[in-house]
């Protein structure tokens with residue numbers, strides 16, 4: 043019976059191909075949750091960045107405390123709080139998707155707060171002064187001068203953070219979200235091929251990281267001064283034509 | 293009569309940074325249509341004084357009267373005077389900075405159009421047409437679609453001047469507008485400023501370009517250690533009797 047204590051190794055790589063649709067759907071779920079969370083946490087993060095720089099001690103103190111607490115919380119804990127804790131405390135149930143978005147937003151708005159704060163501080167103070175000297179309101183200066191420049195500075199960091207967000211969705215298997223890891227777990231309980239299946243899962247995360255990197259590089263090109271790259275040229279062609287018309291008719 | 297109409301009057305302006313007082317009780321009158329030149333050694337408070345004139349620095353004491361309006365802290369016991377908000381002064385006073393401070397994420401055209409639209413409202417197209425018109429006046433219409441990084445220092449400063457002018461200011465402030473420029477680019481900027489002076493714009497210029505100061509200055513203000521030490525008219529450089537001012541002029545000419 044025992045032939046030297048080692049079972050013959052049989053890697054069932056074909057499983058990856060057989061269940062590609064399930065795995066891909068899991069990936070889409072991960073991307074969907076993390077994109078929703080990205081959009082919300084960018085907005086919340088910018089608000090927190092402003093709060094942190096506020097001259098009112100209560101406001102900046104609150105933002106600082108928030109950042110220091112939520113930066114340190116693992117995604118697994120965050121999602122358990124949101125999904126199970128909230129329901130126990132308040133008797134209201136979030137869907138799995140909602141719980142995932144909220145859990146990620148709680149964590150990543152603290153990172154984006156720090157990213158935006160340092161980006162805003164990197165803008166020379168002459169920019170704000172120029173806006174003030176021109177008679178622009180504080181709100182307009184922020185919206186049209188400071189925010190766009192700080193987002194540009196922050197773009198590479200936002201890209202890295204987003205890759206982290208996607209990876210963190212892997213912990214949402216615990217609340218039953220059918221994302222990549224949950225799909226992998228389900229397949230594994232049927233076939234017991236952990237090495238093959240989890241390697242495939244890792245491959246998917248790496249592939250999506252490459253894609254995100256590509257996208258963010260293009261966004262960065264588009265936000266360069268002046269915009270560079272083919273995509274930005276295409277997007278800006280109408281604007282450019284109307285500017286040229288104004289120049290030639292003046 | 294219009295010759296001596298006062299456009300801006302500073303009375304008793306004091307400014308401290310932390311515990312250090314860098315402007316001590318400054319009184320100064322700028323007449324409409326005049327070209328004031330402020331000069332003096334580094335650290336004497338020239339920039340700070342200029343920045344008080346559009347309230348980029350809020351004085352700790354003193355009053356700034358601009359046309360009919362009062363700004364600054366003034367006499368706090370006198371509740372009669374209705375003191376206006378800084379933004380109302382800034383909308384009538386243009387400023388040009390040593391470092392240009394163009395918005396790097398916008399084309400030259402939008403550097404003018406964006407603040408114009410944000411202050412005056414209206415459509416993007418109207419603002420851009422107005423911007424193109426102003427850029428034409430400083431000879432930069434052809435480069436209107438360029439970004440600041442695609443312009444020379446002299447061109448950037450001309451865009452900055454056009455940007456300030458597009459909002460129809462009553463007064464233009466210049467803080468060493470040519471100090472950051474390569475020598476060969478100084479001329480084009482001074483040329484634009486000369487045209488502006490000839491067009492009758494009221495100007496206050498902090499500069500080390502003494503020849504230019506001599507040429508356009510009809511009010512010369514010499515500062516030292518946070519005080520206005522000597523003032524004089526167009527003949528100041530010849531007739532000035534203040535020893536320190538004479539020394540300083542001698543050292544830079």
Ligand SMILES: Nc1ncnc2c1ncn2[C@@H]1O[C@H](COP(=O)(O)OP(=O)(O)OP(=O)(O)O)[C@@H](O)[C@H]1O
Pocket residue numbers: 309310314332333334335336337338339340341
């Ligand atoms: N934001 C600030 N905080 C603290 N001190 C300041 C600040 N701005 C200026 N000062 C100080 O105030 C004094 C006057 O500075 P200011 O910039 O007005 O001089 P300046 O005459 O324009 O000099 P320069 O010719 O070098 O431009 C200096 O001693 C300077 O160190």
Ligand SMILES: [Mg+2]
Pocket residue numbers: 338339340467468
């Ligand atoms: Mg200065």
